[in-house]
Amino acid sequence: MERHRQAVRLVSAAVRAYFERSEPYRIFHGSTNSTRPAHQKAGARLVDISGLRDVLSVDAARRTALVEPNVPMDRLVERTLAHGLVPPVVMEFPGITAGGGFAGTAGESSSFRHGYFDENVRGVEIVLPDGEVVFARPGKEDEDGGEYADLFKGAAGALGTLGVATLLELRLIEAKRFVRTTYRRTSSVAEAVRVVREECERDRGNDYVDGILFSKDHGVVVSGKLTNELPDDEKVQTFSGAWDPWFYMHVRERTAALPSSASATPKEGSVTEYIPLAEYLFRYDRGGFWVGQAAFDYFRQVPFNRFFRWFLDDFLHTRMLYRALHGSGESGRFVVQDVGLPYEAAEPFVDYVSEHLGIWPLWLCPLKTPAGPSFHPHLRSASDLPDGDGNSNSYSNSNSRSSSSQGKKGEGQMLNIGVWGWGPKDGDAFVRANRDLERRVDELGGMKWLYAHTYYSEPEFWRAYGGHRARYEALRERYRAESLPSVYDKVRVKVDPKGEKDWKSRVKATWPFGGLVGIWKGIKSRDYLLHRRAAWKWSGGAGEKEKLA
Template sequence: MEHHRQAVRLVSATVRSLFERSEPYRIWHGSTNSTRPPHQKAGVRVVDISGLRNVLSVDATTRTALVEPNVPMDRLVESTLPHGLVPPVVMEFPGITAGGGFAGTAGESSSFRHGYFDETVRSVEMVLPDGEVVTARPDKGDEYEDLFRGAAGALGTLGTTTLLELNLIEAKKFVRTTYRRTSSVGEAVRVIREECAAEKGNDYVDGILFSKDHGVIVSGKMTDDLPSEDERVQTFSHPRDPWFYMHVQDITKTLPSSSSSSSSSSSSSEGTVTEYIPLSEYLFRYDRGGFWVGKAAFDFFKPVPFNRFFRWFLDDFMHTRMLYRALHGSGESARFIVQDVGMPYESAEPFINYVSDELAIWPLWLCPLKTPSGPSFHPHLRDGGKGKEKAPHGEMLNIGVWGWGPSDRNMFIRANRALERRVDELGGTKWLYAHTYYPPSEFWRVYGSAHQKQYEALRQKYLATSLPNVYDKVSVKVDNDDAVLRGWKPWLKALWPIGGLWGIWKAIQSKDYMLHRRATWKWTGGGDEAKTGKAKSA
């Protein structure tokens, strides 16, 4: 703990010095899971907090953990599981950090029960823009309650998080996982809501739409027990394992649609498949292939075939850390649509139809969310897109739209702008980690004019007006609605295959592939037979 205090004192002194000189700066965390293109001004000072990456303690009695902001999810899980505990919300990508989950928006397959990641945080230590170090809690009456709630999702624009106290819950060895087949978009939306019902007893719920007539709703219940000693468990972290989404598609493609009146014992219901997955393997099941975005790398490097051999041979490059490094290095984020939106349930089907008709992007990810009251930079319920706030808490559906966009950059920008308008019309809101093209007035209408006033008041109160605000950080800089991003580097990287090769080189330089090779959360029990898996079809 003393090492942490020394590091924070150094950060505090550096920030205070820059504040006193009115000198702009940015925070360097060491990595990012944002797809936004960087646009910081050259010469801006950097405050390096990349060394704050340790789990300081795990308390089994209070079920809490003290973690520094750059602790990634896989290291956090590796630290809590020996105590029989796990965070309630674990982001599916191992490299996403605790600090990133608090400062950004992190809604995952357990968020229908626990809300966004920041709702599992008990307190945060922050360095304010003038260098003062404070501890903020969400408790009523806490001196810095407004700071805690304002900083959640505000992308570090109110101060720098240096320590988090997290709630933990009891962990179990396996997740009893049920795949429920659907045959229409409307059925998929209805079924995912059914699986979130309390009487179902699910710990995790999400879904994949492979097409309008092939959807799979995935529900999971933690358990310590396998039904028999010879039960095989399914894993997804090893080079010879299947990619999760391909596995789900393969074992459900011949199933009939499940009945909406099926019993809670899904393993005996028509149209379902059940299997057992070790807990950590379940939490990071989408890591290999980055959901299905990793296939885009094969699309780029044609004629390299997308087959089992090359997925095994290139496995080091197919984990999300390496995929992100390559994406940023290649510049291909300027052609790849990566958008997550939170939609009211009644708007989900019209939005999915829009994506199908206008963008032809499949698969789509579905993730049910318990959302907070507004105002918030998190997706939350709005009044028909008019910016008026609704009930204190609500249910929404996150829809992940990830796929190739138009190759022409002007057309790419238009496609993203059209998506933003459609989301607004249907009363939804976007995750802000991705490309954002809203003009300022539209951005603040979507995220709430009342929220803007509260947020700016907090920036005044905590002396943060010298920092970029949320809009400054998220908006992609273009000259006008139809402008292209300028410079010779984007032009050069756009020449095939220069950008892709440069991205691979930057990924290799990072050595992030070693993090997965050395990971201790990967399932090794049960011998080779346990790794092959065998699903039970009803």
């Protein structure tokens, strides 16, 4: 703990120095899972917190862990599983950090039960913009344990614009050895959305729910239940080995011949298998859901087959894919958007994506969201929903606030739809496509994740997130954060109206130089060693019963 205190003192001193000079700064973490263009951060003053990357303690009795912000999910899970515990919400990519989950928006397949990642944080140590170090906890200010409750609520999802998080106290739950995983086939978008909602019902007893739409007539809803039991006739399915299948391809293959659950018995329309817990939590790592196939699209001479997925496995985990995406400059051609929508708006949005972008598969993830205001996607009030004249939209107003979506305390049930795939090659057309998607999401009463390309004008941004603006600005003034970039400053992509690029960008845009630069950046990072040495990977062989004891 003394090492941690010393590191925080150094961070505090650096922050205080910038404050005294009234200079803004950005936080350097050492890695990123954001897709915002890296060149737009060049030249920024930095506060380096990359050394804060340890799990300081796990308290099995209290079911809590003290975690520094740069602890990635795989290291966190390794430490907590050793105590028979696991965080309630674990981001699917091993390299996403605890601090990123708090400062950004992290909703995963357990979020229909446990909410966003930050809703499972019991407290956070924050270095304020003037260098003061405080510990903020959730709750009302007049309750015990609610110190700096306004700061805690405001900092969650605010991208570090109210201070620097240096330590988190996380809530943990009991872990079990396996996830009993069921794949339920659907034959329409409406059916897939309905089945997602069914699987989230409490009496189903599911711990995890998400879905994949391969097309309008082939969807799969994936539900999981924690268990310590493995039936004698069941084998263990894994996804971390180089010869293992990529999860989405495995799901597609297992369900291709199944009838729709709407016209079949539950047994006929679904298939079940057993996956070790950590293998389940990081099942999308290899291939980065399905966007890893884009690397094969880029290097078109390399066949997308099992042999080359095995041969190139080091490059096809999410850490390496992110290195390559940023190094290559291809983030300027690849649509990576996550949106939260009222359930009733999901089908119209999928229709829009199919018609205008042609991107498949799409990810479905149900979310229990907090009451606004927040920078997290949540059910918006009628005054925040636009029509063509900037007034409340009648479709969104009548549907997004339905009683089935609104909890007793204002929490909302929404559906996250992940849209990830190639966009237009032309730079102007790419921007227009993203801008059009933003408008359609807004019309449908939805909100975007802010880790991705964001093209809103400032008035558009604050209309979508404006319910939070007055509170947010008051917090920036109270905690003297006005010299720091705002959330809008951090997320907006600056578009050159002339479309001009420097010589490096022009070279990267010439095939195959950008891709080769991305590969070189990945190799230099040595991130491939993190997966090779990962302790969370299943070591029980092919599932022999004697190895499970």
